[in-house]
Amino acid sequence: MTADEQQMVEHIVELIRKPGVTINENTPLVSSGLIDSMELVDLLLRLEDITHRRIPAGKVQPKDMDTVAKMFATAERVGKPR
Amino acid sequence: MFRFSNLVEALDAAPAERPFITFWIDEDQRETVTFGEFRQRTFSEAEELRQHGLKTGDRVVIIMPQSISAMVTFAAAMRTGAVPAFLAYPNFKVESAKYRWGLAGVTANLSAKAIVIDAEFPDEFLGCISLGDPSKLIRAQDHAKSPQSHGQFKNAEIRSENLAFIQHSAGTTGLQKGVALSHGAVLRQIEYLSQSLRIDGSSDRIYSWLPLYHDMGLIACFMLPIVCHVPLVMQSPLEWVMHPDSTLQIISEYKCTLAWMPNFAFQFIPRRTPNGRWAEYDLSSLRLLINCSEPVRTTSMSEFQKAFSVSSAVLQSSYAMAENVFAVTQSDNERGPATLWADGVQFRNAHRIVPVCKATAGAVAFMSSGRLLPNQKVRIISESGTTFDSDFVGEIVIQSDCLFDGYYNRPDLTEQAIVDGWYHTGDLGFYHDGELYVVGRKKDLLIIGGENIYPQDIEEIVGGHASVHDGRVIAMGLYNPNLGTEEIVVVAELVDEEELANSVALEGEIRGAVVSGLGVAVKKIFLKPPKWIVKSTAGKAARAATREKLLREHPELNAHADLDQENTSK
Structure with missing residues (x-):
């Protein structure tokens, strides 16, 4: 796991407040119901901060945000440096 | 009284040089078209739709991201006499299985002649689109880059009673219902609304982040600007939900005079904008900011007003629904609601x-x-x-x-x-x-011993408890045959799962708060961990689905629920 991914994992653990749930860069988040749509907004904003890229929300689908690893791949694919 | 017999005539009468849509893509990118440029693009696209065999009365489904291109396609379809309908574009906020189910059901019901999607429409959803015979799937072209002449195109003959479009009524459960509206009905609604709001195309400017597949976005912020020739500054709902402070930035920058928003936005915007920046925005250009599409709450209105020092006469209310095209009532422009x-x-x-x-x-x-x-x-x-x-x-x-x-x-x-x-x-x-x-x-009404209880009132009190997630509370009535009346049952999500250990004390506090606020007792309280409440696509707690989930998890309630069902169906 990269340092950026680690930072995002820590943020998600803080966000979901589920004691006992372990998360790594490949843990399904959307499809497992661990995070909801408003939290996805929060995660996209955090992803923009960590990657220093602007991510057009309209180009992101639920599957693109399902794991931390996919989030960073999405930022790379559709994000623009800012 | 408008002199137009249909919406296409209204568009064709707009001053060519007047700015029509300014689309705020993000802080660095905007796209603007005048009425003349927009019209030109609709001619090109109407020609193309006609080549696809589209004719008067055919349904055209448009599934494109919110954009000027999507609006051009909609107006072009009307130009051919066809009946367009916007459907929501798939996005990260809507759960994929739910989107697939809705898309399949709505497209099957409309049996459209053409379904227009953009170049980037995700392949994974293509299989859910119901394509009848002889319907066509069309990938939209970007006419902004290659405007064509419209010398040959002749508008379809459209009478006032012909269907103009289909807009879908919002619903948290079940398939969305397609509301069929005639040109005449839409023109009459806009005439009444524009009179009431004293719309002036030469001085007003509308701001919108509202989705075009919803009546507030489609009628107030697309059809009304077409008919009254009012400039419009808009953005995508997704961009807005990510950066709700952009509402303040856009209104300040473009000096917008009119906007509509649902009740929750009046709280969401100030809460998502750092307090230190509230004074940076100048909303003095706003004549009317109308709270619509949800029950209007005084607390939400005053939160917005205090944050941004807006005059109380600017904040207005309206009762509207897709089935009536849009508005039924409008508050007084001078003194507000x-x-x-x-x-x-x-x-x-x-x-x-x-x-x-x-x-x-x-x-x-x-x-x-x-x-x-x-x-x-x-x-x-x-x-x-x-x-x-x-x-x-x-x-x-x-x-x-x-x-x-x-x-x-x-x-x-x-x-x-x-x-x-x-x-x-x-x-x-x-x-x-x-x-x-x-x-x-x-x-939603609960009837407890002949007394009407509005679940929203209970939910507001319970949601106000510091340990409960505000907005994630459902109050419901379950029939108790021994008492011959309903009893109040509340299910609420806690902010922190660890607090479940204190359930007994929390339940006591919540019961006390409801009794002191409303004078009624809650029979049962179910405290649940975060994410337990079932939500609608709009992110609100879904009442019927949450009730079903509770009954599944607590079968001891079922005997009461069955009787309850029987009781209410008589």
């Missing part, structure tokens, strides 16, 4: 409004949705269909000359909704001093 304080006991027990002063113990506040627009009739009726006088709470039924023709391809639903020429809204409200007040939904 009236607030009424009423006796809480009389309201709950006798369904009556007895005005009291604000300081009276147990007083409840209501915010008016304003007076009727021209040619709108409203009745407040009892369960048995008797019409009530002012100050009694009952179901709101409406009649008007902009009422819909029916749900598209669903005579069964139309027959249930329109009875003897009156559309039964399912909303509860009352009339006071010539103004309409909307208090909730009929089917």
Whole structure:
């Protein structure tokens, strides 16, 4: 796991407040119901901060945000440096 | 009175040089078209749609991201005489399985001749689009880059009574219903609304982040600008939800004068904008900011007003629905919506409004949705269909000359909704001093010992507890055969799962708060971990689905629920 991914994992653990749930860069988040749509907004904003890229929300689908690893791949694919 | 017999004529009469749509893509990118440029693009695209075989009355489904291109396609389809319908574009906020189910059902019902999607429409959803014979899937072209001449294109002959488009009514459960609207009905609605709001195309400018597949976005922020030739500054709802402070930035920068928003946005914007930046924005250009599409809450309005120092006369309210094209009522432009304080006991027990002063113990506040627009009739009726006088709470039924023709391809639903020429809204409200007040939904009402309890009131109190996630509370009534009445059951999500260990103490505090606020006792409280409550696509707690989930998890409640169902169906 990269340092950026680690930072995002820590943020998600803080966000979901589920004691006992372990998360790594490949843990399904959307499809497992661990995070909801408003939290996805929060995660996209955090992803923009960590990657220093602007991510057009309209180009992101639920599957693109399902794991931390996919989030960073999405930022790379559709994000623009800012 | 407008001189137009259809919406295409209205568009064609707009001043060519006047700016029409400024699309705010993000802080660095905007796209602008004048009415003339927009018109030119609709001619090119209409020509192409006609080449695909589209003719008068054919349905065209448009599934494109919110953009000028999507709006061009919609207007171009109307130019050919076809009947367009916007459907939501897939996005990260909507769960994929739910989107697939909705897309399959709605496209099957419309049996469209053409379905227009953009170049990037995700392949994974293509299989869910119902394509009948001879319907076509069309990938939209970018006509902005290659405008063509429209010398040969001749508009279809469109009469006022012809269908203009289909807009889908919002629903948290079940398939969305397609509301079929004629050109005449839409033009009449816009005429009444523009008179009431004193719209002036040469000086007004509308701001919108609202989705075009919803009546507030489609009618107030696309059709009204077309008919009244008003410039529009808009953005995508997704961009807005990520950066809600952009509302303030856009209104300040473009000096917008008019906007519509649902109630929750009046709280969401100030809460998502750092307090230190509130004073940076200048909203003094706003004439009217209209709270619409959800019950209007005085607390939400005052939160927005205090944050951004907006004059109270700017904040307005309206009662609207897709089935009536849009608005039924509009608050007074000069003084804003009236607030009424009423006796809480009389309201709950006798369904009556007895005005009291604000300081009276147990007083409840209501915010008016304003007076009727021209040619709108409203009745407040009892369960048995008797019409009530002012100050009694009952179901709101409406009649008007902009009422819909029916749900598209669903005579069964139309027959249930329109009875003897009156559309039964399912909303509860009352009339006071010539103004309409909307208090909730009929089917949500709890009847406890003959006393009407509005679940929203209980939910607001429970949601106010520091350990409960505000907005993630559902109150419901379950019939107790031993008592012959319903009992109140509340299910609430805790902010922190660890607090479940303190359930007993928390339940006690919550019960106490409800009793002191409303004078009614909650029979059972179920405290649940975060994410337990079922939500709608709009992110709100979904009442029916949450109730079903609770009954599944707590089968001991089922005997009561069955009787409850039987009781209410009689």
